[in-house]
Amino acid sequence: MTEPQPTREQLRLEGFELIDDTLAFLIGCLGDALKSLGEEALLPYLPWSGTVPDQHPPEGTQQLYSIGFQLLNMVEERVAAAIRREREKVIGPDSIRGLWPRALRDMTALGLGPKEILEVLADVDVQPVLTAHPTEAKRASVRERHRALYEELVRNEYPKYTDRERHRIRERIVTALETLWRTGEIHLVRPDIFRELRDAIHYLRDLFPSALNRLDLHFTEAWRGAGFPLEMLRAAGNIPRLSFGSWIGGDRDGHPLVTPEVTTKALEMMRRAAFQLLKREVDQTAGQLTLSRQLNEIPDSLERRIDEMTFALGEEEIANDLHDRHHEEPWRHLCGLIAARLQRQVHGKEGYKTPNELDADLELLANGIRGAGCALIDEQIIRPLRQKLDIFGFHLALLDVRQNSEFHDKAISLLLATAGIPEGDSYATWPEEKRLAFLQEELKSPRPFLHDTARIGGEADLVLDTYRVLVKHRAEWGDAGLGALIVSMTRQLSDLLGVFLLAREAGLMEHDAEGSWCALEVVPLFETMDDLDRSPGILGPFLDHPITQRTNAERAGTGKPSQQVMLGYSDSNKDCGILAAQWALHRGQEALTKTGNDHGVKLCFFHGRGGTISRGAGPTHWFMAALPHGAMSGEFRMTEQGETIAQKYANLANATYNLELLLAGAAITTATHRHTEPKADPAEPFLPFLAEKSQQAYQSLLRTEGFIEFYRQATPIDALENSRIGSRPARRTGKKGHSIADLRAIPWVFSWTQARFYLPGWFGVGSALEALQTTTPGEFQALKDALRHSTFLGYVFTNVETNLASANLDLMHEYAALVEDAALRKKFMDLIVAEFHRTRNLLESLYDGHLDARRPRMAKTLAIREAPLKTLHRQQIAILREWRGLVADEKEAEAEAMFPKMLLSINAIASGLRTTG
Incomplete structure (x- = not known):
């Protein structure tokens, strides 16, 4: 369907008007809350309420603007959902890019019928x-x-x-804002891992199940709307598949607080939450299964199961109560018994051993319901429950265990030294040939070096004890809930094979007459540009190894073996800049996909995308469309980090929308990669040159003498290193040195963002484009022509433009004024400002126009934030200057007393920018 342009424009303007009206209403409510709280001095400074006084704003402005931005973010999300609904009504559901109606339409346009579409969705x-x-x-x-x-x-x-009802709503909003004003907004004590896990569990247990109900309904409606038979879809089972993973309590890369005990508790907390989720869902189902034994034929199998479960429950009072209340409603009676059994399991008592046992009881309910002629009750009430059991099981989410390759090397060195292997204590420094020769020979044997009670100390005990936690979980609950063993900074084949050695030592390897295999998948994580370039040469031999082949075959069963490969978007960008990093990732996926195909293994790429564009973020469906042809096998994993979880999933409408983008995007991308011939990207011939030149410019800046000093003074990196924002240290080694290499990519990006440079998201691109234009002007015009048809470069440049638009030259200069050495300040600001103008001007030349005209919605959301943000930035600069003075004068108590104000400033700006690291 061709979209009428005036209608789209009309809807956009309607959306802008709705944002303004709704925001004005909420800011009015915030003003009422301030009056009620006795904060009248802040009333003239209410954002978006007229002219703000010029004089120095009073104490409390940071909190005021932070809450104002939180309200604006809420309004924008709500208006976006409203305009999507309106667009669906006016133009049609398939007008919304990235959702199921459009995806099914596009798959049909590829020549696929319902049978072929189901074959894609099954993967x-x-x-x-x-x-x-x-x-x-x-x-x-x-x-x-x-x-x-x-x-x-x-x-x-x-x-x-x-009017009375509206008045009540307004009063409730004012009351909620009063409470919010008096609720401490930030962590004054660093949150522990379990608080982070409880936050994640909230989304997994309390929000995603409802979103899945809606998501399933949207897909079913789109399937029917496309004219496809529902019976075919239901016969295919729970496809396409959506499930969840977690790193919280399993990711120990540079996080010394993630101990084996923490991993044990994380698995227990998620299991308990899974039983709570299922118990709640069964309770809700029971309330709807009120079919009477007087009006329906009751299957004997149902009666028998009620008797068996009543006896097995072992709690006479509960069993009698259920009998008295629900004997006349047998399906409800059985549901009540199931819920009682799950409630026991919430408290750690015996109950269902496996999800299959529970599903057998749900199947008994479904069969009886269908037998009574109530197919719709099964379709709309019992089937969604069984789907949630399939997705969340008794584990809620898969827990990955990630550790750094250097840490593994130290663990193996300790292990070999304790076992008396010659030169074992220097394993970490062995050349790769020696490591491989040793590992290849040693892995032929199933026996460990030491007894399983032996204590080695240091890194070896930490790794082996963690693996033993996984062994214990497998013995009690099977493999469900256990993800992969991820090796960050994978740089050579021995980094992966060494994990098999450690797994064997801990009892995580299985053995039979035909050989050994690992109970969990071992996954490389390629992070730096060099590692991405070398990755096919590492993956190929790894896939050839007998243990890898057996591991993948055991996991695949009768299907095609698959291998997960994780790609890091953070360190590659910090390493070489956005354009070179994105090209390295694109090229790496192409080469890795070919390696997988050559070995008869489909790859599941795990994209370690951060919350900012510099670290891989960007619209999900655009990201998928820009993947190299063939790189989407159907299996797709992606990190959701930090504040992006709340932004995407904090409310039901937004959570459903973002999950649908993920699932429908994966489906159409898989179909396109599978059922179309690869097309050469017309921009590809220019990319090696552009990537090289942008990398040179980016690295030249970082290597210019004095850069670290400029960076540490012009951004609030020192404040971030002292913040209590997350449980994890800002540096991999925990040192507060002056090394960019040791600094995590998150605070690196966060610090540039807070100071409004956004430097990692654009620096180097202008130099690359200028080099092309200067050396071969005709090539620049050819690039301009190719850009219209390049999904990859279009995606990258769109993201670069977003970063440029979010940066602010005036504020960059104001932050740079914190640099004490005037000559150093001028040297770096001249370089940065020149590159900023260069990049912006050349992108406008490529796109024939200013960003504001081409992307009015983004221009609106940035413009509405700018005035209050400037106030916050200027306050932060003053706070930074004063705080650093106290630190320099060694007035530790006074500096510490100032720190809550600094944290509130960081948080308020992050709310306004909708991004951190």
């Missing part, structure tokens, strides 16, 4: 992985207040309320 297996990096500054209590506000905002949209 689609998408898994968002929740991680807790130091980027989520808000406390859970604040997010609870946000949810209350959002719910009132939704209620206020109902057009038929009376």
Whole structure:
């Protein structure tokens, strides 16, 4: 369907107007809350309420603007959902890019019928992985207040309320804002891992199940809307597949607080939450299964199962109560017994051994319901419950275990030294040939070096004890809930094979007459540009190894073996800049996909995307469309980090929308890669040159003498290193040195963002384009022509433009004024400002126009934030200057007393920019 342009423009303008009106209403409510709290001095400074006084703003402005931005973010999300609904009504559901109606339409356009589409969907297996990096500054209590506000905002949209009813809603909003004002907004004590895990569990247990209900409904409606038979879809089972993963409590890369005991507790907490989820869902189902034995034929199998479970429950009072209340409603009676059994398991008592046992009881319910002629009850009530059991099981989410290759090397050195292997204590420094020769020979044997009770100390005990936690979990609960063993900074084949050695030592390897295999998948994580370039040469021999082949075959069963490969978007960008990093990732995926195909193995790429564009973020469906042809096998994993979890999933409408983008995007991308011939990207011939030149410019800046000194003074990196934002240290080694290499990519990006440079997201691109234009002007015009048809470069340049638009030259200069050496300041600002103008001007030349005209929605969201943000930035600069003075004068107590103000400043700016690291 061709979209009428005036209608799209009309809807956009309607959206802008709705943002302004809704924001004005909420800011009015915030003003009422301030009056009630006795904060009248802040009233003239209410954002978006007229002219703000020029004089120095009073104490409390940071909190005022932070809450103002939180309200604006809420309004934008709500208006986006409203305009999507309106667009669906006016133009049609398939007008919305990235959602199921459009995806099914596009698959049909590829010549696929329902049978072929189902074959594609059967392979689609998408898994968002929740991680807790130091980027989520808000406390859970604040997010609870946000949810209350959002719910009132939704209620206020109902057009038929009376004035009295609207007045009540407004009063509830004012009350919620009063509470929010008096709720401590930030962590003054660094949150521990379990608080981060509890936050993630909230999304997994309390929010995603409801989103899955809607998501399933959207897909079913789109399937029917495309004219496809529902019976075919139901016969295919739970496809496409969506499940969830987590790193919280398993990711120990540079995080010394993630101990084996923490991993044990993380698995227990998620299992308990899974039983809570299932118990709640079964309770809700029971309330709807009120079919009477007087009006329906009751299967004997149902009666028998009620008797068996009543006896097995072992709690006479509960069993008698269920019998007295629900004997006349046998399906409800059985549901009540199932819920009682799950409640026991919430408290760690015996119950169902496996999800299959529980599903057998649900199947008994479903068969009886269908037998009574109530197919719709099964379709709409029992089937969604069974789907959630399939997705969440008794584990809630897969827990990956990640560790750095250097840490493994130290563990193996200790192990070999304790076992008396000659030169074993220097294993970490052995040349690769020696390491491989040793590992190849040693892995032929199933026996460990030491007894399983032996204590080695140091890194060896930490790795082996963690693996033993996984062994114990497998013995009690099977493999469900256990993800992969991920090796960060994978640089050579021995980094992967060494994990098999450690797994064997801990009892995580299985053995039979035909050989050995690892109980869990071992996954390389390629992070730096050099590692990405070398990755096919590492993956190929790894796939050839007998243990890898057996491991993948055991996991695949009768299907095609698959291998997960993780790609790091953070370190590659920090290493070489955005354009070279994106090209290295693109090229790496192409080469790795070919390696997988050559070995008869499909690859599941795990994209370690961060919350900012510099670290791989960007619209999900655009990201998928820009993947190299063939790189999407159907299996797809992606990290969801820090504040992006709340941004995408904090409310039901947004959570459903973002999950649908993921699932439908994976489906159409898989279909396109499978059923179309690869097309050469017309921009590809220019990319090696552009990537090389941008990398040279980026690295030249970082290597210029004095850069570290400039960076540490012109950005709040020192404040971030002292912050309490997340449980994890800002540096991999924990040292507060002056090494960019040791600094994590998250605070690297966060610091440039807070100072409004956004430097990692654009620096080097202008130099690359200028080099092309200067050396071969005709090639620049050819690039301009090719850009219109290049999904990859279009995606990258769109993201670069977003970063440029978010940067602010005036504020860059104001932050740079914190650099004490005037000559150093001028040297670096001249370089940065020149590259900024160069990049912006050349991109405008390529696109024939200014960004504001081409992307009015983004221009609107940036413009509305700028005035209050400037106030916050100027306050932060003053706070930084004063705090650094106290630190320099060694006035530690006074500096520490100032720090809450600094944290509030960081948090307020992060709210305004909607991004951290």
